[in-house]
Amino acid sequence: MSASIARATVRAVSRRKILSTRAALTLTPSAVNKVKQLLDNKPEYIGLKVGVRTRGCNGLTYTLDYTKNKEQSDEEVLQDGVRVFIEKKAQLTLLGTEMDFVETKLSSEFVFNNPNIKGTCGCGESFNI
Numbered sequence: 001m002s003a004s005i006a007r008a009t010v011r012a013v014s015r016r017k018i019l020s021t022r023a024a025l026t027l028t029p030s031a032v033n034k035v036k037q038l039l040d041n042k043p044e045y046i047g048l049k050v051g052v053r054t055r056g057c058n059g060l061t062y063t064l065d066y067t068k069n070k071e072q073s074d075e076e077v078l079q080d081g082v083r084v085f086i087e088k089k090a091q092l093t094l095l096g097t098e099m100d101f102v103e104t105k106l107s108s109e110f111v112f113n114n115p116n117i118k119g120t121c122g123c124g125e126s127f128n129i
Contacts, residue, residue: 024086025050025077027099031110034101035082044068047083050099052090060093062112 027035035048049067052060070076073088086094098113 024075024091025084025094025097025099027077027079027082027084028101029080030101031099032080032082034110035084039066039082042066046070047085049074049085049087050090050094051087052093062090064110 039045039047045066045068047067049065051063051065053063054060067085070085071087075086075088075091077084077086084099094112094114096115100111100113102109102111
């Protein structure tokens, strides 16, 4: 597994209904533009892969990596010409989630707005479901 390409933060979304969509994950226009920008100079990669691993004080955290191929168990999300693959272990944690890219004066990061999260740590890096 290669090093993560970007920082990701998780936000629990309360009072939001899960959107009925065919995709497990939806991307905002800002996220689509950032993914395109990341992949522009890397023709050997076909998209980004979202995974989940055990880390932090609340249990789980998302990972983002470049990918050269689609594994058999990966879920593929194709939106506005961008391909994002979801590892099998992360698929249930992402149902109904919106992936956004947010830039502030202090940081630039992908943010996962997830209605399934029951709790997050103070920094927003780890979560539990």
